[in-house]
Amino acid sequence: MDYLDQLESEAIHIMREVAGQFERPALLFSGGKDSITLVHLARKAFRPGKFPFPLVHIDTGHNFQEALDFRDWLANSLGERLIVRYVEDTIREKNLKEPTGRNASRNALQTFTLLDTIEEFEFDACIGGARRDEEKARAKERVFSVRDEFGSWDPKRQRPELWNLYNGRIHKGENVRVFPISNWTELDVWNYIQREKIALPSLYFAHERELLVRDGKLMATAGGVIKPEPDDQIVTRTVRFRTVGDISCTAASESQANTLDAVIAEIQATRISERGETRMDDQMSEAAMEDRKKGGYF
Amino acid sequence: MSMDLLRFITCGSVDDGKSTLIGRLLYDSKSILVDQLEAIERASKTKNQGDGGGIDLALLTDGLRSEREQGITIDVAYRYFQTPVRKFIIVDAPGHIQYTRNMVTGASNCQLAIVLIDARNGVVEQTRRHSLIASLLGIPHIVVAINKMDLVDYAQDAFSDICIQYAELAKKLNVSQVSFIPMSALNGDNVVDRSANMPWYEGPTLLEHLETVELSNDTNLTLPRFPVQYVIRPQTTELHDYRGYAGKINSGAFRVGDAVTVLPSAQTSTISRIEFNEQDLTEAEAGQSVILHLFDDIDISRGDLIVRSDTQPIVAQNVEGMLCWMDTKELKVGSKYVLQVGTARTRCSIREIPYRLNIETYEHVEEVESLKLNDLAKVVLRTAQPVAFDTYALNRTNGGAILIDETSNVTVGAVMLEGET
Numbered sequence: 001m002d003y004l005d006q007l008e009s010e011a012i013h014i015m016r017e018v019a020g021q022f023e024r025p026a027l028l029f030s031g032g033k034d035s036i037t038l039v040h041l042a043r044k045a046f047r048p049g050k051f052p053f054p055l056v057h058i059d060t061g062h063n064f065q066e067a068l069d070f071r072d073w074l075a076n077s078l079g080e081r082l083i084v085r086y087v088e089d090t091i092r093e094k095n096l097k098e099p100t101g102r103n104a105s106r107n108a109l110q111t112f113t114l115l116d117t118i119e120e121f122e123f124d125a126c127i128g129g130a131r132r133d134e135e136k137a138r139a140k141e142r143v144f145s146v147r148d149e150f151g152s153w154d155p156k157r158q159r160p161e162l163w164n165l166y167n168g169r170i171h172k173g174e175n176v177r178v179f180p181i182s183n184w185t186e187l188d189v190w191n192y193i194q195r196e197k198i199a200l201p202s203l204y205f206a207h208e209r210e211l212l213v214r215d216g217k218l219m220a221t222a223g224g225v226i227k228p229e230p231d232d233q234i235v236t237r238t239v240r241f242r243t244v245g246d247i248s249c250t251a252a253s254e255s256q257a258n259t260l261d262a263v264i265a266e267i268q269a270t271r272i273s274e275r276g277e278t279r280m281d282d283q284m285s286e287a288a289m290e291d292r293k294k295g296g297y298f
Numbered sequence: 299m300s301m302d303l304l305r306f307i308t309c310g311s312v313d314d315g316k317s318t319l320i321g322r323l324l325y326d327s328k329s330i331l332v333d334q335l336e337a338i339e340r341a342s343k344t345k346n347q348g349d350g351g352g353i354d355l356a357l358l359t360d361g362l363r364s365e366r367e368q369g370i371t372i373d374v375a376y377r378y379f380q381t382p383v384r385k386f387i388i389v390d391a392p393g394h395i396q397y398t399r400n401m402v403t404g405a406s407n408c409q410l411a412i413v414l415i416d417a418r419n420g421v422v423e424q425t426r427r428h429s430l431i432a433s434l435l436g437i438p439h440i441v442v443a444i445n446k447m448d449l450v451d452y453a454q455d456a457f458s459d460i461c462i463q464y465a466e467l468a469k470k471l472n473v474s475q476v477s478f479i480p481m482s483a484l485n486g487d488n489v490v491d492r493s494a495n496m497p498w499y500e501g502p503t504l505l506e507h508l509e510t511v512e513l514s515n516d517t518n519l520t521l522p523r524f525p526v527q528y529v530i531r532p533q534t535t536e537l538h539d540y541r542g543y544a545g546k547i548n549s550g551a552f553r554v555g556d557a558v559t560v561l562p563s564a565q566t567s568t569i570s571r572i573e574f575n576e577q578d579l580t581e582a583e584a585g586q587s588v589i590l591h592l593f594d595d596i597d598i599s600r601g602d603l604i605v606r607s608d609t610q611p612i613v614a615q616n617v618e619g620m621l622c623w624m625d626t627k628e629l630k631v632g633s634k635y636v637l638q639v640g641t642a643r644t645r646c647s648i649r650e651i652p653y654r655l656n657i658e659t660y661e662h663v664e665e666v667e668s669l670k671l672n673d674l675a676k677v678v679l680r681t682a683q684p685v686a687f688d689t690y691a692l693n694r695t696n697g698g699a700i701l702i703d704e705t706s707n708v709t710v711g712a713v714m715l716e717g718e719t
Contacts, residue, residue: 001302001585001586002300002301002302003301003302003303003384003385005585005586006302006303006585007303008587009546009585009586009587012546012587013527013545013546013587016527016528016544016545016546016587017527017641019527019528019544020527020528020600020641043575044574044575044587045544045587046530046544047575047576048530048532048537048540048576049530049531049532049542050532052528132376132378133377133378136375139375139376139377140373140374140375140376155373156373158373159708159709160399160400160402160403160624160700160709160712161403161709162402162403162406162407162698162700162709162712163406163407163694163695163698164407164546164695165638165640165698165699165700167638167700167702167707167708167709169636169702169707170707171707182376183376183378183387185378185380185385187380188385270331
């Protein structure tokens with residue numbers, strides 16, 4: 001079997017284990033390429049049946065409109081249930097203090113909304129699109145990652161995971177985060193998207209847009225999420241996004257790649273990691289991801 | 299162009315240069331990106347107080363903050379790289395004695411193990427331990443990486459002596475294919491690039507070996523096994539009678555028209571359709587996730603094993619196997635657990651521990667009543683329901699099982715099943 005077939009089959013197997021072992025699973029859908037890939041894999045795992053889980057989006061309120069439109073179009077065209085919960089509502093209901101200042105992001109607040117949503121629907125498993133190649137804390141996470149009632153990841157208390165046997169037995173209140181594409185790299189995802197002709201939001205391809213230059217990074221001015229400061233330079237450039245997340249912490253890359261072939265050629269040639277290039281949230285400290293995961297982030 | 303996939307485990311400790319070896323593979327195969335390299339360059343300078351010496355490749359595999367704080371490696375880490383020929387998954391498991399559990403976990407999915415030996419020390423206790431685990435877990439290919447050749451002046455004699463020592467050890471183990479490669483991970487000799495310092499070595503470099511080792515015989519192709527994961531029943535008007543069994547073929551191949559048996563109930567039927575991605579296939583083989591349909595409307599649910607009727611597995615309630623105990627709480631004779639084989643789960647009790655294996659001398663320690671974390675032992679189990687399996691030696695994907703603690707829900711043991719007692 002070709003390596004993409006092996007990765008695909010492994011991911012389908014993991015999703016079916018979720019369907020078989022849990023009563024109320026969910027698929028965390030962000031509108032990014034990794035979760036779009038998960039949805040494609042879910043079709044292969046469960047069609048002609050319905051998905052045994054809804055798609056759940058935690059909306060920071062700072063998302064690109066293109067990603068939201070794509071999300072709604074995808075859920076609609078599949079005829080699958082979409083649940084959206086808003087960080088905005090959590091901030092209001094819980095009277096949370098929103099981070100302010102230069103590089104403020106709602107990324108950390110997402111965790112509160114996610115945990116509330118898990119509680120609201122009593123989800124016992126949440127499928128996510130995290131990959132082990134992304135970050136060193138993720139490199140050590142299990143495919144079935146058991147979390148306590150606070151969503152915390154404890155790297156010292158992980159269950160051994162052998163062969164293709166997954167143990168999803170949990171106590172009430174606990175839940176499991178499941179990562180079917182753990183063993184995929186960024187390039188694997190792109191090669192798969194190309195092979196399977198999976199549709200993506202236009203953000204992933206070169207387009208012209210207005211941006212501000214801050215600390216050497218190109219940040220979108222869209223939606224007025226990032227408040228320009230006097231020394232920020234406003235420019236118009238041809239860019240694409242290598243990752244699509246919250247506007248406040250996702251940087252654009254200058255690129256002319258407007259087809260999948262061109263994007264893949266760029267990814268193959270790049271000498272900078274995905275998160276290093278685009279994610280402001282991981283550059284706060286050496287252990288930024290480790291800390292967020294312990295706090296219940298997926 | 300079709301690329302395949304190789305999962306391999308690196309066995310050794312920091313002292314053997316394991317981290318440097320992984321760093322070297324990633325670095326010389328150009329899998330390290332600029333920002334990651336800059337980060338380790340900065341860290342190398344801090345660590346070596348800026349006095350030249352180049353970059354410390356071992357830092358590439360540096361782990362979590364909680365590990366750095368305690369100076370230990372907690373767990374198995376997974377790393378990825380690829381060449382035009384293959385995608386590689388490196389399973390990086392800590393090498394110390396107390397981490398048998400982690401190495402067993404990491405080794406369970408691997409087709410190849412790299413056993414690192416320090417050329418100055420030759421075969422040591424740790425080598426014996428790692429080789430035993432690789433053999434118990436049925437890893438088909440072993441590469442003995444004789445590292446730090448620079449510290450023995452790249453001498454052919456040093457290499458040959460260790461090969462002889464290891465061949466002695468391998469006789470006591472069940473390993474099918476062993477290759478020896480002399481190298482210096484620190485200097486890059488024979489890792490990715492051929493060494494100019496060892497003209498007497500004519501074999502492949504490590505990467506050449508990893509790229510060319512033959513993998514097609516690693517999966518059992520003769521025993522068709524299909525554990526049912528999930529039953530797909532859309533129950534819509536147009537698919538009113540649709541009933542498909544979703545799963546991944548563990549081993550062997552199935553064809554439409556094959557006579558099959560569903561275990562443990564032993565009901566029989568014939569495959570009417572094999573479906574993938576809403577298209578019909580005439581056959582499907584080990585590794586593929588598909589949907590099977592049967593002619594007869596029989597009672598099948600998650601946990602059942604569909605096999606081709608002319609190749610029956612063992613179906614038994616009294617079974618024996620080699621156990622790796624993975625919990626801090628001791629295992630005692632008489633204790634009850636949940637046994638998971640494939641998708642089937644049933645309660646079981648530990649009837650007997652015929653012996654514990656000394657992981658360095660390979661001697662059997664008899665009259666054992668309990669097992670501690672990281673112990674390896676022969677056990678006899680009695681299950682509540684019959685379980686269907688093959689011996690681990692014959693069919694790795696249908697002979698591995700886990701034990702789950704019923705109260706904590708934690709995975710506490712791994713069993714390589716050996717047969718009925």
